Amino acid sequence: MNIQQTIIPLVFLALSAPLVADEHVITTSSHRLTEVANGVYLAQTTAPLFNSNSLIIVNEEDVVVVDSHLTPAKARDLIQSIKSVTTKPITTLINSHFHWDHAHGNQVFEDGVQIIGHEYTRMKLAGTPLEETQYVLATAGNKATLARIREMLTNASEEDRPEIQKWFDLYSQQAEDWKEIAPIPPDTTLNDRMTLFRGSREIQIHFFGRAHTGGDVTVYLPAEKLAFTGDMMLQGPSFLGDGYVDEWVQTLENLKGLAFETIVPGHGNPFTDRDLISHVQAYYADLWQKVAAMHEQGIPIADAARDIDMTNHAPTLGVRRKGVDPQAVGRIYARLDGAD
Ligand SMILES: [Zn+2]
Structure with a gap:
């Protein structure tokens, strides 16, 4: 039995597949840091559990970090790992959007660290972020997985037991780490655009319109031609449960106006193929x-989710199975019914 595949949803495994090792990769006890431009690192955790990407921008005098991972513990590991590439102080944290897996490490950044995000991101994180559907579903999912592994452990052969125990420990630790979360919002907001000048580094923060959430920002380094897009643009369709699918196509069109050569997404690996944006637009x-x-025919969400066929996007996005996420359908129905 492949225990890992039994426990972890495959989609997360695919998203966290490691980059090919080369001289631009530094591995710490918790992270893989890939230098994607001079002094700019993509930070990915090496533990085989779901997490999000962070971007580390090392400037002449300071460090700017984009996204804080999904727990305070993971964010502390990130800060520790940053010390393996620079001794300069972290002065600024940017939140690409409000989702738990990108912003619930915020609290471990020191008091003097400025946290920047879209107005919408502040509104969400200053509200009741621990009651947000996605966070509630994630913690419930972790509980369910833990129960499933406990069950597997009871029935395991002596041979399988150590491997299953390893997963049990990983998920138990995650459940522990979640207890510490006390979200904090950005203390500095933007609506449309903001630029940071740090030494010779120019860091632009753009809001191109609503997409994965109501306040996704793209962090763009014009000299390096690199854009960190968070979950607004991954290497395929994103999670749509909080999305604005009707506006997203135009938002991605606006993103194309940047002269980037590399996109670093909020999950998965960097890519350079601009056509991917058009393929995702066509999908949405x-x-x-x-x-x-x-919706027009009054078909229930679950039935629609089962029957909708997007496999015509197989050649461009590898969609091979009929059916879509019921949360995506539910969200689109809600938008059609006038939800904001
Ligand atoms: Zn997200």
């Missing part, structure tokens, strides 16, 4: 139409 436009047609 098509999904919106197909879901709207189901």
Whole structure:
């Protein structure tokens, strides 16, 4: 039995597949840091559990970090790992959006660290972030997984037991780490655009419109031609449960106005293929139409989610199975019914 595949949803494994090792990769006890431009590192945790990417921008005098991972413990590991590439102080943290897996490490950044995010991100994180659907579902999912592993442990052969125990320990630790979360919002907000000048480094922060959430920002380094897009642009369709699928196509069109050569997404590995943006736009436009047609006919969410066929996007995005996430359908139905 492949224990890892039994325990972890495959989608997360695919998203966290390691980059090919080369001389630009530094590995710490918790992280893999890949230098994606001069002094700019993509930080990914090496533990085989779901996490998000962070970007570390080392300037002449200071360090700017984008996204804080999913727990205070993971953020502390990140800060420790940054010390393996620089002794300069972290002065600024940027939140790409409010989702728990990108912003719930915020609290471990020191008092003097400025936290920047979109107005919407502040509104969400200053509200009741621990009651947000995605966070509630994630913690419930962790509990369910833990119960499943406990069950497996009871029935395990002597041979399988150590491997299953390892997963049990990982998920137990995660459940522990979650107890410490006390979200803090950005103390500095933008609505449209902001630029940081740090030494010779120019760091632009852009809001291109609503997409994965109501306040996704892209961090763009014009000299390095590099854009960190958070979950607004991954290497395929993003999670849509809080999304604005009807506006997202235009938001991605606006993103294309930047002269980037590399995109670092909020999950998964960097990519350079601009066509991928058009493929994802085509997917969202098509999904919106197909879901709207189901909505028009009054088809229940679960049935629509089962029946919608997006496999026409197999050649461009590798969509091989019929059906879509019910949360995506639910969200599109809600938008069609006038939800903000
Ligand atoms: Zn997200």
